[in-house]
Amino acid sequence: MQVIRDLAGLREATASLRASGRRLGFVPTMGALHRGHLALVEEARRQADAVAVSIFVNPLQFGPNEDLSRYPRDEAGDLEKLRGAGCDLVWLPSVEAMYPPGAATVIVVGGPSEGFEGSARPGHFRGMSTVCTKLFNQTRADVAVFGEKDWQQLQVVRRVVADLDLPVRIIGHETVREEDGLAFSSRNQRLSPAQRALAPMLARVMREAITAMGRGAEPDAVLGQALAELLQAGFAPDYLALVEPATLRPWPSGAGGEARLLAAAGLGDVRLLDNMAAILPGR
Ligand SMILES: Nc1ncnc2c1ncn2[C@@H]1O[C@H](COP(=O)(O)OP(=O)(O)OP(=O)(O)O)[C@@H](O)[C@H]1O
Ligand SMILES: CC(C)(CO)[C@@H](O)C(=O)[O-]
Ligand code: BAL
Numbered sequence: 248m249q250v251i252r253d254l255a256g257l258r259e260a261t262a263s264l265r266a267s268g269r270r271l272g273f274v275p276t277m278g279a280l281h282r283g284h285l286a287l288v289e290e291a292r293r294q295a296d297a298v299a300v301s302i303f304v305n306p307l308q309f310g311p312n313e314d315l316s317r318y319p320r321d322e323a324g325d326l327e328k329l330r331g332a333g334c335d336l337v338w339l340p341s342v343e344a345m346y347p348p349g350a351a352t353v354i355v356v357g358g359p360s361e362g363f364e365g366s367a368r369p370g371h372f373r374g375m376s377t378v379c380t381k382l383f384n385q386t387r388a389d390v391a392v393f394g395e396k397d398w399q400q401l402q403v404v405r406r407v408v409a410d411l412d413l414p415v416r417i418i419g420h421e422t423v424r425e426e427d428g429l430a431f432s433s434r435n436q437r438l439s440p441a442q443r444a445l446a447p448m449l450a451r452v453m454r455e456a457i458t459a460m461g462r463g464a465e466p467d468a469v470l471g472q473a474l475a476e477l478l479q480a481g482f483a484p485d486y487l488a489l490v491e492p493a494t495l496r497p498w499p500s501g502a503g504g505e506a507r508l509l510a511a512a513g514l515g516d517v518r519l520l521d522n523m524a525a526i527l528p529g530r
Pocket of ligand 3: 397
């Protein structure tokens with residue numbers, strides 16, 4: 248496994264892969280890797296001949312009062328896990344290499360970046376879209392794999408790639424969960440034992456709401472009740488909303504079909520995200 252820290256080295260390594268006719272799969276991450284990330288690496292291996300993973304905690308997608316300085320980091324552990332997962336190349340750029348003095352271009356996305364995480368974290372999707380566009384250009388990957396755990400992010404990336412005609416195919420991979428249902432997330436490490444014990448309730452309440460709505464219960468009433476349960480249990484819920492899956496527009500009242508239920512809830516200073524498909528019967 249090659250570990251590359253400078254752009255010239257990356258260009259050389261990816262050019263030699265392409266010269267040998269191999270298709271490159273790519274998994275962008277912010278490190279502190281867990282089983283969710285490793286599932287994306289396996290998916291990239293299925294989709295391509297060689298796999299590159301980037302580890303870069305992107306300052307541009309964190310707001311001034313967010314957890315950039317507290318974001319978990321474990322480079323040695325990550326490299327060990329990636330070796331075991333059969334990754335071919337790890338791209339570890341520095342902040343200075345990614346954003347040299349004078350850098351002044353960002354990607355601003357409308358549509359699916361509006362609302363939800365876009366409202367809670369102003370500038371987040373601009374920073375995420377900018378770094379992903381740069382990473383796609385730096386690696387010249389054929390395929391990139393993203394987790395459905397960050398559903399809105401996945402839709403925003405698809406929008407950027409379509410709108411800017413970027414020559415990379417985006418694949419979404421289903422959310423990987425702990426046995427108790429909690430979606431793996433690097434930030435889970437920052438939950439106290441009591442918060443960690445409570446955290447799976449978010450997924451459970453979402454599943455129960457989806458079952459009730461699937462049986463015809465009125466979504467507003469079901470989601471209102473679910474929010475109240477989360478609040479009562481000690482979460483600070485931000486949203487629990489049914490949306491049209493690709494555009495993230497509000498799901499039309501009374502419509503049937505496959506909606507997406509999106510949720511974000513604070514537990515201490517950790518923001519938990521989750522989402523699930525919801526099949527609605529229509530009225
Ligand atoms: N549980 C999971 N299942 C599937 N994909 C995941 C999971 N967790 C993260 N990913 C995906 O891994 C990629 C890198 O994500 P990132 O490094 O931010 O990890 P994370 O666990 O989402 O961290 P965070 O705590 O910042 O949410 C993203 O495409 C993300 O959606
Ligand atoms: C895609 C990403 C690596 C861009 O920094 C990040 O948003 C993430 O880890 O999901
Ligand atoms: N996992 C999404 C990236 C972020 O929270 O900044």
